[in-house]
Amino acid sequence: MTSSLSARVARFKQDQVLDAAIAVFARKGFHAASMRDVAAAAGVAPGSIYNHFENKAALLLGIVDRMSARAAEATSLPPADANLRDLLITAIRTPLAAMTGETTELFRVILAEILVNRDLAEQFRRRVLNPMLSACGDVLASHLPQASRDTWLRVVSAIVLGLILQRLIDGDAALPLPEDLADALLAGLQGAAP
């Protein structure tokens, strides 16, 4: 099919531009990066980007789209018959482990823009955040009674988000071990108090 071929080519170019945008945004930030920068990194002319993306903001939406695919892969590994502790450790470690190198910087930039860009926030919620929360909730569902499930989902997701945010704000701060966090959460504060 000719249309399929041209569509494939178009998709390829689009990916090329998106790769460049990711690299450039991660390195310089969204506002500091110019469309010229992205075009240069992608090896295309500035005007060509507009054949694939409506405007600069659309590049961010495209990046979030791609993040959603990656997130789906990462989350799609349900450890079958794991116990609660292992599930917890996995739920905490997986997102934190993803935060390395360029990914960290990209997420930093995306998050900064999400906070200030309504459309992007919406997209991020729909494509990345909610799916991850759903998956997480499903896993918890088999281990917790309905009553406490929602609360603990909020707790765990907040912890993960909070740790990532701390990491982004203070790159030097050491992250706690997922095992320690899991054990503490399992035992509860009462178990810790003398």
Place this chain on the structure above:
Amino acid sequence: MTSSLSARVARFKQDQVLDAAIAVFARKGFHAASMRDVAAAAGVAPGSIYNHFENKAALLLGIVDRMSARAAEATSLPPADANLRDLLITAIRTPLAAMTGETTELFRVILAEILVNRDLAEQFRRRVLNPMLSACGDVLASHLPQASRDTWLRVVSAIVLGLILQRLIDGDAALPLPEDLADALLAGLQGAAP
């Protein structure tokens, strides 16, 4: 004292500009707001801002400065002989309660910029984040053994930050009750599992 008077006036004008900057940044965001916007909101000429702040970024530093003062007030309330549950509830509720109206929007903007502006992040850590964490840690110190204190401080601070971040990303999401969170954390996941 003459010097005190002129200093007082200078401080007043500075505050006037800062108020305007806060309002404008909260409404339009940092990058979308121009110095002209701030000047207009402050009722001064564009050039006059530079009599009080070195440049646009310095306005953000000034805002963080002010936030640190507010944070100090809010944190300075140690509930004396409170039990662990009450402390926990207070530690969670206080920062969340502060997130209302313009404060939310301002924090949104500041946070977005912190993620991307090294100087501002440093200032924020030194003036706002670390003091709050220290105060929180001090309170926990009298209730937890050394061993688990650090972990629980990380847990609690991460939860608070994470909840705030969720709120900023999804303004419609209902926040969980501090009481529920506290009870869950006290009992631990083991207590929740059937």
Place this chain on the structure above:
Amino acid sequence: MTSSLSARVARFKQDQVLDAAIAVFARKGFHAASMRDVAAAAGVAPGSIYNHFENKAALLLGIVDRMSARAAEATSLPPADANLRDLLITAIRTPLAAMTGETTELFRVILAEILVNRDLAEQFRRRVLNPMLSACGDVLASHLPQASRDTWLRVVSAIVLGLILQRLIDGDAALPLPEDLADALLAGLQGAAP
């Protein structure tokens, strides 16, 4: 050749801008002229200038470049088997004759900037001044012994520069005739003294 065509067009636009810059600078001076002025005179948008010249100072460098081309043409006429007097007259008259109308005003502006702009001075020396001195020195070489050649080159070049400067400072002052200057220099002061 396609590349040749687009290069030709680019060169043409560049010249167009440079023409405008020359006219505007000559009329208003370098500092008093704004990029908007130049753009308006060139019939392009202000931002377009930056497609051809890196910044305002680069316009001056471009002007000096062009002066160097003109200077080369003017200097390239060695009167073959001329005698010393004719050479002298030519060496004095040629640069002075070039100082008419807009050229005068342009040179006034360029010189004013050269005095204060290191890069421009370097460029002017390399592209305009030294080539002219070299050419002048070569001509003298065949008429003077090594010993006095350098001194007389300095004398003649200083006289020309000095006369031009006097002209620029006092536009009304009449220039002496090259013939009179040449005769005086040939005869020497001793010949003039009673």
Place this chain on the structure above:
Amino acid sequence: MTSSLSARVARFKQDQVLDAAIAVFARKGFHAASMRDVAAAAGVAPGSIYNHFENKAALLLGIVDRMSARAAEATSLPPADANLRDLLITAIRTPLAAMTGETTELFRVILAEILVNRDLAEQFRRRVLNPMLSACGDVLASHLPQASRDTWLRVVSAIVLGLILQRLIDGDAALPLPEDLADALLAGLQGAAP
């Protein structure tokens, strides 16, 4: 006399500001130096300068005024019964010798502005240039017949101006010895040619 005292004080302050202006202009150039810079160097408030000088350009006029005084001193040394060669050497050496350190830089800046500022040029001609030329002409008058006097005055003054200009354009170029120049001019080119 009270008026005399206050006038003295006023004159003193004015000198103070002028000293500062000279230092600052010589270091940074006229356009690059701000009134704030001058005020700071003078130890006064920016607004105070306007009590003594009408505007920034008037500072330049003041500087030229002062130069005229200095020039008068330097020129006022008539070598009594000197011979023509000594006169020539003195006429050449004196202005060149004045070009050292800060004076050079100041003259560079003043000259750059003279080229572009009609009022300043007029002032410079009336107060500095013409008096020096007159003095020089008077000296030559006793050694040269009317006929050649004007031509030689132009020659000598142009040489001096030209040498200074060359020096300003190329700070590294060595100046020729006044003695060599004088001897060459005395003997004439015919004397030099083989």
Place this chain on the structure above:
DNA sequence: TATGAATGAGGGTTCATTCAT
């Protein structure tokens, strides 16, 4: 579809000058 020169609004900032104190 790809190009890249052209656009022009808008950015942050400077600074000579004024004037109320």
Place this chain on the structure above:
DNA sequence: GATGAATGAACCCTCATTCAT
């Protein structure tokens, strides 16, 4: 006279976007 904060026009330059080729 001295002050220095306030002024606001004007500066150079950037850059997302367009469109003729």
